[in-house]
Amino acid sequence: MSFASIIIQLLNGLAAASSLFLVSAGLSLIFGVTRIVNFAHGSLYMLGLYGAYSLIEALGRTPLGFWSAVVVAALAVGLAGVLIEMLVLRRIYRAPELFQLLATFAVVLVIKDIALFVWGAEDLVGPRAPGLSMAVEILGKRIPAYDLLLIAIGPVVLGVLWLLLTRTRWGALVRAATQDREMVGALGVDQAKLFTSVFFVGSVLAGLGGALQIPREPANLDLDLSVIADAFVITVVGGLGSIGGAFLAAIIIGVAKAFCIGIGTVTWFGLEISFSKLTLVVEFLIMALVLVARPYGLLGKPQAVQRVAADPVPPLTAPSWSMALVWVMLLVGVPLVADRYVTILLTDIVCFALFAVSLHFIMGPAGMVSFGHAAYFGLGAYAAGLLFKRAGLPMEAALLVAPLCAGAFAVVYGWFCVRLSGVYLAMLTLAFAQISWSIVFQWDSVTGGSNGVFGIWPSAWLADKTTYYYLALACCGTGIAFLWRVLFSPFGFALRAGRDSPLRAEAIGIDLRGFQWAAFVLVGTLAGLAGSVYAFSKGSISPSTISIGQSTDGLIMVLLGGVETLTGPVVGAAIYTWLRDVVARHTEFWRAVMGGVILLIVLLFPQGLVGGLKALVFRWQERQA
Amino acid sequence: MLSVKGLHAFYGRAHILQGVSLEARAGEVVALLGRNGAGKSTALKSIMGLVPAARGEVTFEGRRIERLLPYRIARLGLGYVPEERRIFTDLTVMENLEVGRQSARGDAPVWTEERLFALFPNLAGMRDRPGGRMSGGEQQMLTIARTLMGNPRCVLLDEPSEGLAPIIVEQMAHSIRTLKGEGLSVLLCEQNLHFSQAVADRAYIVEKGQIRFGGTMAELASDSSLREQYLSV
Amino acid sequence: MSDAVLQVEGLHKAFGGVRAVADVSFAITAGEMLALIGPNGAGKSTCFNMLNGQLTPDAGIVRLAGRDIVGLRPRAVWRLGVGRTFQITATFVSLSVRENVQMALYSHAGRLRSLLQRFGAAFRPEADALLAQVGMLDQAERPCGVLAYGDLKRVELAMALANAPRLLLMDEPTAGMAPKERVALMELTAGLARARNIAVLFTEHDMDVVFSQADRIIVLDRGQLIAGGTPAEVRANANVRAVYLGSAH
Incomplete structure (x- = not known):
């Protein structure tokens, strides 16, 4: 690369970094003070982008119209954030962290459909910035003037934020609350108001980040999750709660991405390496490296110890095998009375049930929350498809070998993940899932890229939908039974023990990290089995099986059913899959309906469905007694 | 001013307070003595609403406060100074004081930064120093000053002399006598008789x-x- | 001191430049009850955490039966025969009392890696025997999450005894217990220690317990040992009285 092109890539990277920084700074601010991992933060960015588009249309494509639109969109998104905080999150600040997370997933679904309703499914391409549509020549290359402005906006916002945080009473309160919010309360500060104001500022930043992108990227409905993934990576690399860290991380990642595009394809020692294809992966590689070297990010500090004693997790009740037998017989009997449609839906449900049970195993009893469980489901599905189509394995062999491939990935990913805990662990699992997704998405020649793999049909003796349903039931049922059995084995007890008290586990000689690693591999393999069975049931696979959406679906299933019960994830998987199918057939806006239902459940049953029902039954029994 | 009747509190499942009753009258300094682990700190935290009261009554200026959130209690004019000091380490001295600021109360002494620097002269020379880079004695003064910024009528002081050099302990005693002179009530926990x-x-x-x-x-x-x-x- | 189970020499630890423990040396012999006392913030817990590998000392030697154990992880120290109870109880709250003790027994036997065997089938008599010793057999089926605090302390003691230890480290073993229970628990501990020839090092703030149960007492103040000896000697020591009652200059 010449010096000039290095400078150009640098400038490109810095321009991209600005919006990333804005959205991440908001996320970081909100997390620092409220300790809520706000999955809906990317949705706020998306609203900013859509909002700016419409406002420019309304106010006119003049410099005044453009800039008022950007500012008004950002402020409107700030108000949306306040609304979310006051209507939803404020009611569940005392609920378990995972429930807060579920609530923010629901908000993601609702906002996505609001955007779909208002702006439609088509990508909307915004205008160039009036008055800044020309390009500036630097070292003989042309750079859009707007990019140069963006480069300046990042540091300006950093400066404004810095002034806000260090020169105002509000800033002192925010920084104090980030360290010790209980003490801030004891000094007479109303937390609820402080939280609302932080949500406003954080949301304005997300909205502004989105609105400023209008000349650079079309508004589309996939932005919510892709932006939240980027923002997670940047906050985690920079250090949760550190604004300066977010700025640094945004620049590193923005520039690294720009250079990957700029370098293009290079041949080293006869090996052709496509750097441009690395673009989607590079930020996650940076994150994985940073987290292993500095578990709290570049400028982060160990999280302040929570001063609230959490309620102990109730004991797990062993499965009743006679009840299970009744269920199995019912499930075996269904196709005899039901139609083909129900059989296909049931096949989906049993696949997702195993997926959810494997996720529950790792996040419930083993105590390691995964935001990226779809990695193993999707890798299992792809392994099945590729072994069958490309390696020419018989379908039966592919079906059974595929889970082992997913397990092999879990060996690698898990080794890194068990070194972290809490939010950082969850983020790293998300990073690995995104790396897997990016590889699958981009490796056209092998995986079929965005189109996926077609023609993965089961052998003739399994081709009938009912027969395949029985196969799925047998495979996934065995998988679920196996995982449940393991939960009550010495190995499973050791995991639960380690979740309850890592201190005590270590003090009685348990190598907890080793057990957790093994658990990662175990659930990875079984999620792979679910994916493998799923792939052959559909006949085709697409990258969406590894997407963040698939991971969050799993989380919703587990949390919906209740993470503290054994059967909760199965119930959650069944209800979610069935409800989605039913609602989707009646309305285009099934996500909003699902989101609304989830929000209702979160606000009414903070223990999950099965947990909530158990509590109701318990109360009823007490009244009888 | 402050009256506690039959207060019970738990820490996790440990039954720490088993029916504590005490009283602090206006303008009075009351010491809560006992060895470590006796429940002194928990008593103060429970009065402040930081550890929920399982049973019992806490009355402050005629108002029942045992069910209120800590910030509401603080706004009634009850100040709390924690044992571990809990200084905001990233914030400067001035910023720490700012976090404690509340509007003036008619019947309680009104504190400004300058009055507090007169009370704790050591702090005056380090207005812009981050809390994390102060000595234990300086932090102890800052944590008291921060609470006084809320212009309280009554202050709960948890172990103000703990871990301090004798000369600083002497200064601390002087400061507490000054607070009494201002008309404040003080309820303090101590091991140092x-x-x-x-x-x-x-x-x-x-x-x-x-x-x-x-x-x-x-x-x-x-x-x-x-x-x-x-x-x- | 050739018969010392644990020998500590010149232990040092500082956090961010602040000295927490400085030049602490002592030894403890088999069957002996040694109390470590001192006011809040004296460095007792830091000292304790360096003995079982929770923290690594900046300097000093910790010898267990003649072997230097500095730098070993807690789980390795446990395997060498050191049982531990914590100031704030650390038990497995979602497991039953018996399962907690069985967990320690399974771990001691190296049998936690099985995936399909049912947990709890093995070591039941052994677990019950330990629970009987600490008086918790009647609550064996209850989850630890619902136990009274004093009972959790007993469960911890039973777990600490599961690997037939030669040294027990007990950090504030009676904190949060009802007054009557405290002496009872420590009498129980002392009886077990003497019967099995276990050395016991404990920190404690209840002076009734300390002076009635300890064979010897060492006193820590601001990171340094300021006195040591029999209960009578320590009670008479002017330094100790100054630390506890505050100096009058």
Whole structure:
């Protein structure tokens, strides 16, 4: 690369970094003070982008119209954030962290459909910035003037934020609350108001980040999750709660991405390496490296110890095998009375049930929350498809070998993940899932890229939908039974023990990290089995099986059913899959309906469905007694 | 001013306070004595709403406060100074004071930064120093000053002399006498008997979550068996 | 001191430049009850955490039966025969009392890696025997999450005894217990220690317990040992009285 092109890539990277920084700074601010991992933060960015588009249309494509639109969109998104905080999150600040997370997933679904309703499914391409549509020549290359402005906006916002945080009473309160919010309360500060104001500022930043992108990227409905993934990576690399860290991380990642595009394809020692294809992966590689070297990010500090004693997790009740037998017989009997449609839906449900049970195993009893469980489901599905189509394995062999491939990935990913805990662990699992997704998405020649793999049909003796349903039931049922059995084995007890008290586990000689690693591999393999069975049931696979959406679906299933019960994830998987199918057939806006239902459940049953029902039954029994 | 009746509190499942009753009158300095682990700190936290009261009544200026959130209690004019000091380490001295600021209360002494620097002269020279780079004694002064910025009528002081050099302990005693002179009520936890004798009007002895003695400092001073039993080794 | 189970020499630890423990040396012999006392913030817990590998000392030697154990992880120290109870109880709250003790027994036997065997089938008599010793057999089926605090302390003691230890480290073993229970628990501990020839090092703030149960007492103040000896000697020590009652200059 010449010096000039290095400078150009640098400038490109810095321009991209600005919006990333804005959205991440908001996320970081909100997390620092409220300790809520706000999955809906990317949705706020998306609203900013859509909002700016419409406002420019309304106010006119003049410099005044453009800039008022950007500012008004950002402020409107700030108000949306306040609304979310006051209507939803404020009611569940005392609920378990995972429930807060579920609530923010629901908000993601609702906002996505609001955007779909208002702006439609088509990508909307915004205008160039009036008055800044020309390009500036630097070292003989042309750079859009707007990019140069963006480069300046990042540091300006950093400066404004810095002034806000260090020169105002509000800033002192925010920084104090980030360290010790209980003490801030004891000094007479109303937390609820402080939280609302932080949500406003954080949301304005997300909205502004989105609105400023209008000349650079079309508004589309996939932005919510892709932006939240980027923002997670940047906050985690920079250090949760550190604004300066977010700025640094945004620049590193923005520039690294720009250079990957700029370098293009290079041949080293006869090996052709496509750097441009690395673009989607590079930020996650940076994150994985940073987290292993500095578990709290570049400028982060160990999280302040929570001063609230959490309620102990109730004991797990062993499965009743006679009840299970009744269920199995019912499930075996269904196709005899039901139609083909129900059989296909049931096949989906049993696949997702195993997926959810494997996720529950790792996040419930083993105590390691995964935001990226779809990695193993999707890798299992792809392994099945590729072994069958490309390696020419018989379908039966592919079906059974595929889970082992997913397990092999879990060996690698898990080794890194068990070194972290809490939010950082969850983020790293998300990073690995995104790396897997990016590889699958981009490796056209092998995986079929965005189109996926077609023609993965089961052998003739399994081709009938009912027969395949029985196969799925047998495979996934065995998988679920196996995982449940393991939960009550010495190995499973050791995991639960380690979740309850890592201190005590270590003090009685348990190598907890080793057990957790093994658990990662175990659930990875079984999620792979679910994916493998799923792939052959559909006949085709697409990258969406590894997407963040698939991971969050799993989380919703587990949390919906209740993470503290054994059967909760199965119930959650069944209800979610069935409800989605039913609602989707009646309305285009099934996500909003699902989101609304989830929000209702979160606000009414903070223990999950099965947990909530158990509590109701318990109360009823007490009244009888 | 402040009255506590039959207060019970748990930490996790440990039954720490087992029916504590005490009183602090206007303009009075009251010491809560006892060995570590006796429940002194928990008593103050429970009054402040930081550890929920399982049973019992807390009344502050005629108002029941045992169900209120800490910030509401603070806004009624009850200040709390924690044992671990809990200084905001990233914030400067001035910023720490800012976090504690509340609007003036008609009937309570009004504090400004300058008045506090007069009370704690050590702090005056380090307005822009981050809390994390101060000595233990300086942090102790800052944590008291920060609470005074809320212009309280009554202050709960948890172990103000703990871990301080003798000269600083002396200064601390002087500051507490000044607060009393301003008309503030002070309820303080102490292990240091001599320090308490230097500042307090009355004392309670807590042992195993219960009050074992309540009386004037003179009564306590004249009863050596009491001291031997509950305070000494 | 050739018969010392644990020998500590010149232990140092500082956090961010602040000295927490400085030049602490002592030894403890088999069957002995040694109490470590001192006011809040004296460095007792830091000292304790360096003995079982929770923290690594900046300097100093910790010898267990003649072997230097500095730098070993807690789980390795446990395997060498050191049982531990914590100031704030650390038990497995979602497991039953018996399962907690069985967990320690399974771990001691190296049998936690099985995936399909049912947990709890093995070591039941052994677990019950330990629970009987600490008086918790009647609550064996209850989850630890619902136990009274004093009972959790007993469960911890039973777990600490599961690997037939030669040294027990007990950090504030009676904190949060009802007054009557405290002496009872420590009498129980002392009886077990003497019967099985276990050395016990404990920190404690209840002076009734300390002076009635300890064979010897060492006193820590601001990171340094300021006194040591029999209960009578420590009670008479002027330094100790100054630390506890505050100095009058």
